[in-house]
Amino acid sequence: MDITPExxxxxxxxxxxxxxxxxxxxxxxxxxxxxxxxxxxxxxxxELDTSDINxxxxxxxxxxxxxxxxxxxxxxYNEVLSQAPAxxxxxxxxxxxxxxxxxxx
Amino acid sequence: xxxxxxxxxxxxxxxxxxxxxxFIVSDVIxxxxxxxxxxxxxxxxxxxxxxxxxxxxxxxxxxALARGEDLGPxxxxxxxxxxxxxxxxxxxxxxxxxxxxxxxPFSAHVVRCLERAGAVVIGKANMDEFAMGSSTEYSxxxxxxxxxxxxxxPGGSSGGSAASVAAGYAPIALGSDTGGSIRQPAxxxxxxxxxxxxxxxxxxxxxxxxxxxDQIGPFARDLKDLALVLQIISEPDDCDATCVIxxxxxxxxxLNESSLEGFKVGYxxxxxxxxIDEEVKKAVTEALKICQDAGxxxxxxxxxxxxxxxxxxxxxxxxxxASSSLARFDxxxxxxxxxxxxxxxxxxxxRGGGFGPEVKRRILIGTFxxxxxxxxxxxxxxxxxxxxxxxxxxxxxLKADVLLLPATPTLPFKRGEKILDPxxxxxxDLFTIPVNLxxxxxxxxxxxxxxxxxxxxxxxxxxxxxxxxxxxTASIIERAVGPATTIMGGDRK
Numbered sequence: 374m375d376i377t378p379e380x381x382x383x384x385x386x387x388x389x390x391x392x393x394x395x396x397x398x399x400x401x402x403x404x405x406x407x408x409x410x411x412x413x414x415x416x417x418x419x420e421l422d423t424s425d426i427n428x429x430x431x432x433x434x435x436x437x438x439x440x441x442x443x444x445x446x447x448x449x450y451n452e453v454l455s456q457a458p459a460x461x462x463x464x465x466x467x468x469x470x471x472x473x474x475x476x477x478x
Numbered sequence: 479x480x481x482x483x484x485x486x487x488x489x490x491x492x493x494x495x496x497x498x499x500x501f502i503v504s505d506v507i508x509x510x511x512x513x514x515x516x517x518x519x520x521x522x523x524x525x526x527x528x529x530x531x532x533x534x535x536x537x538x539x540x541x542a543l544a545r546g547e548d549l550g551p552x553x554x555x556x557x558x559x560x561x562x563x564x565x566x567x568x569x570x571x572x573x574x575x576x577x578x579x580x581x582x583p584f585s586a587h588v589v590r591c592l593e594r595a596g597a598v599v600i601g602k603a604n605m606d607e608f609a610m611g612s613s614t615e616y617s618x619x620x621x622x623x624x625x626x627x628x629x630x631x632p633g634g635s636s637g638g639s640a641a642s643v644a645a646g647y648a649p650i651a652l653g654s655d656t657g658g659s660i661r662q663p664a665x666x667x668x669x670x671x672x673x674x675x676x677x678x679x680x681x682x683x684x685x686x687x688x689x690x691x692d693q694i695g696p697f698a699r700d701l702k703d704l705a706l707v708l709q710i711i712s713e714p715d716d717c718d719a720t721c722v723i724x725x726x727x728x729x730x731x732x733l734n735e736s737s738l739e740g741f742k743v744g745y746x747x748x749x750x751x752x753x754i755d756e757e758v759k760k761a762v763t764e765a766l767k768i769c770q771d772a773g774x775x776x777x778x779x780x781x782x783x784x785x786x787x788x789x790x791x792x793x794x795x796x797x798x799x800a801s802s803s804l805a806r807f808d809x810x811x812x813x814x815x816x817x818x819x820x821x822x823x824x825x826x827x828x829r830g831g832g833f834g835p836e837v838k839r840r841i842l843i844g845t846f847x848x849x850x851x852x853x854x855x856x857x858x859x860x861x862x863x864x865x866x867x868x869x870x871x872x873x874x875x876l877k878a879d880v881l882l883l884p885a886t887p888t889l890p891f892k893r894g895e896k897i898l899d900p901x902x903x904x905x906x907d908l909f910t911i912p913v914n915l916x917x918x919x920x921x922x923x924x925x926x927x928x929x930x931x932x933x934x935x936x937x938x939x940x941x942x943x944x945x946x947x948x949x950x951t952a953s954i955i956e957r958a959v960g961p962a963t964t965i966m967g968g969d970r971k
Binding site: 388389420 | 580581720783786808812818819821826827830831835838839841842849861862904
């Protein structure tokens with residue numbers, strides 16, 4: 374793979390943004406160094422002639438079976454909510470997403 | 479130690495003792511827990527030993543025993559569960575800081591099956607974080623050591639399960655295998671480890687790593703125990719749509735055969751450029767000789783595509799699936815969470831702080847191969863290569879009934895030796911990974927000991943849903959080499 378070390382670091386930063394993972398400088402540098410040797414190894418797959426191969430044959434061959442549509446009672450919601458860092462009125466609580474701009478005039 | 483004989487008993491030995499009234503469940507569980515408490519200081523095979531839960535369950539079972547109730551097929555048998563398999567009310571960490579304090583509100587299907595059969599869960603086993611690793615050194619809870627030699631790794635990712643069974647914590651453990659995570663540690667710890675056919679065992683309650691590859695399977699020191707556990711956990715389940723609804727054979731029956739007449743055992747005649755330890759090659763030759771003496775026809779096979787392209791194929795597909803599976807850890811509903819001003823920052827900081835280095839590395843590789851710049855070149859090409867691996871095995875199984883292969887290319891390696899070079903550590907799964915790619919069953923078992931006293935294992939692979947053929951072959955080999963043994967604190971060199 375023809376890619377400069379600076380481009381690799383930039384690529385790792387881009388992936389970290391896509392994957393929503395905060396990396397510090399040291400981690401970014403370390404992963405960028407390993408990225409190249411890992412991707413070089415993965416590149417050996419290019420030697421294979423795969424022109425006539427269906428990559429996803431299972432989709433046609435084995436359709437997913439359905440289970441019967443039955444109601445199952447389960448009432449341990451409080452236990453589930455208690456695992457969350459924040460909850461309110463039976464809901465998970467997250468930082469505010471939508472702001473009301475009218476009050477900021 | 480009083481009653482230390484219990485630590486060497488198989489599940490069948492224990493059940494026979496209970497039914498004859500020779501001892502009760504609490505005797506066994508107390509012995510086991512005392513032993514664990516002493517040995518955990520060295521071994522670190524368990525993330526969460528379940529002292530209180532195991533004691534109260536033992537009392538409950540003893541009360542049932544006293545009332546003369548019907549005993550389940552695993553009545554009073556201690557079992558260890560890998561910590562990526564959920565246990566209702568007992569924390570399930572996946573070896574990660576991300577889930578350090580997560581207490582699941584449900585048990586996995588396999589855990590329910592074992593408990594219905596009367597088993598006593600005594601602890602949650604250490605593992606590489608989210609099952610990504612081959613040495614159990616990537617656990618956020620410290621590494622597990624190999625009970626045969628504390629300077630060596632136990633293998634991974636189910637290293638805690640394998641070490642528990644080898645050390646005598648329990649005759650049975652469960653693990654999960656995505657690229658060799660049951661078979662490689664079983665070989666390194668000198669016990670049996672089976673990865674069943676993809677679709678045989680429900681994964682409901684297994685925290686997903688790579689869903690087209692993951693399977694749950696048993697560890698044991700005795701082949702009969704292994705077959706029994708397979709029978710119990712392979713009960714069909716609606717909650718996993720990939721779990722095949724069809725009748726399972728009686729696996730124990732396959733262990734009674736004394737001959738391999740008319741049976742064809744395939745082996746790799748030429749390892750080409752692969753670097754294989756001489757003692758591993760010797761163990762394969764020895765096991766082939768046993769099969770031949772039992773009447774099997776030994777035939778040469780070749781797996782050139784699996785050997786050269788299995789690793790890169792796996793290390794494309796598994797991280798791609800992991801990047802998707804692990805997207806659920808967002809710091810909102812459960813798991814590690816960092817306070818933040820906005821939602822994006824909450825996700826990024828929680829995931830950045832909760833995941834360890836190997837998990838981050840694989841998620842980022844997976845994100846890359848699925849991104850617009852990597853999808854065609856890497857991901858799609860790997861999916862196609864996977865079909866070539868499947869086809870290669872299909873053709874080999876037209877000629878052979880089972881394959882007898884190395885389980886791992888090397889003997890257990892030193893702790894800290896490979897942790898800095900991910901590509902090197904990936905080589906440990908060279909012979910196990912293609913089996914996952916093709917969805918086949920594979921068993922590893924100890925055949926001999928190395929000159930340095932370490933276990934040396936081999937692997938048996940068969941067609942899909944033909945676990946019986948593997949068990950039949952393994953039982954012939956077991957009769958010649960003896961069952962796996964425990965290595966107890968005092969027995970160690």
